[in-house]
Amino acid sequence: MNRLKTITFSEIKTFLTCQQRWKFRYIDLLTPETKSQAMLMGSYVHDQLATYYAGAGITEVGCDENLEESNRQFSYIMVDAVIDAGKLKQFDVDPEKEFMVDIPGRRTKFTGKIDGIVLDHNGRNILIEHKTTGNTFDKLIKVLSESWQCKLYLWAISRLTDIPTWESCYQIIEKPSRLRLKKNETESELLIRKAQWYRDTEHIHLFYKPMILSEIKAVPAFLYTIVGQMLNALNQGVTKNCEECESMIYKEGCPFLSVCQGGNTDHFEIRETKHQELRGYNVG
Numbered sequence: 381m382n383r384l385k386t387i388t389f390s391e392i393k394t395f396l397t398c399q400q401r402w403k404f405r406y407i408d409l410l411t412p413e414t415k416s417q418a419m420l421m422g423s424y425v426h427d428q429l430a431t432y433y434a435g436a437g438i439t440e441v442g443c444d445e446n447l448e449e450s451n452r453q454f455s456y457i458m459v460d461a462v463i464d465a466g467k468l469k470q471f472d473v474d475p476e477k478e479f480m481v482d483i484p485g486r487r488t489k490f491t492g493k494i495d496g497i498v499l500d501h502n503g504r505n506i507l508i509e510h511k512t513t514g515n516t517f518d519k520l521i522k523v524l525s526e527s528w529q530c531k532l533y534l535w536a537i538s539r540l541t542d543i544p545t546w547e548s549c550y551q552i553i554e555k556p557s558r559l560r561l562k563k564n565e566t567e568s569e570l571l572i573r574k575a576q577w578y579r580d581t582e583h584i585h586l587f588y589k590p591m592i593l594s595e596i597k598a599v600p601a602f603l604y605t606i607v608g609q610m611l612n613a614l615n616q617g618v619t620k621n622c623e624e625c626e627s628m629i630y631k632e633g634c635p636f637l638s639v640c641q642g643g644n645t646d647h648f649e650i651r652e653t654k655h656q657e658l659r660g661y662n663v664g
């Protein structure tokens with residue numbers, strides 16, 4: 381099986397973070413039996429927002445059974461509270477667009493899923509991405525400003541439509557990470573405080589990132605180079621980036637630490653497909 385038939389932005393990000401982690405995740409298709417709660421919450425919130433913007437309200441549809449009950453309730457409350465407080469941006473969104481485009485000069489295709497596309501009142505098309513963060517808004521903006529994600533997505537979409545001008549907008553929902561269980565407080569009371577936190581203050585932000593033509597033009601060369609580096613890594617052996625073993629964005633450490641240190645794969649499953657999050661183009 382050619383594991384480089386398709387690549388996604390997440391895969392590229394993983395490869396640039398640690399090649400060994402990329403091999404475990406995208407070539408060997410290993411996945412830890414115990415899922416990261418932060419990751420599951422993030423995808424659950426995404427699912428709820430997609431359902432909401434599709435006009436179906438929010439439900440527990442798509443909720444991963446591995447998501448702990450308290451996290452499931454909090455994710456639901458989080459989206460419900462921001463909608464109820466009237467703070468979720470009222471975009472007329474065409475939600476969850478999957479795409480797949482050729483990478484010039486390579487046999488690999490670039491694929492992914494865009495959270496939404498909006499035609500705003502100025503007649504501009506805007507690409508929407510939802511993010512949740514436990515960090516401050518300013519910290520996340522720095523990361524997003526430097527990220528390739530929207531550049532890659534804008535380039536991919538520009539290959540599929542005739543609409544010439546695009547910009548991207550991140551809708552960022554902060555998480556009340558400083559609200560902890562107080563003495564004698566129940567989990568339910570904490571959830572109520574968290575919901576109130578969304579109603580009291582502005583914890584939803586929009587960060588617009590205009591499309592810069594030179595950045596979009598640089599995308600094919602970037603993708604070409606990345607695929608070349610992946611092929612080299614497969615042929616010559618992957619490198620390890622030990623600085624990343626502890627410093628995962630999910631604060632739970634690298635999920636492959638045990639197997640990376642020579643342990644067995646008893647607590648891992650082999651995924652059937654490489655990009656399980658993609659339904660339409662789930663290949664490779």
Ligand code: SF4
Nearest residue numbers: 398401620625634640
């Ligand atoms: S444990 Fe460290 S070196 Fe090994 S895959 Fe994870 S980040 Fe890479």
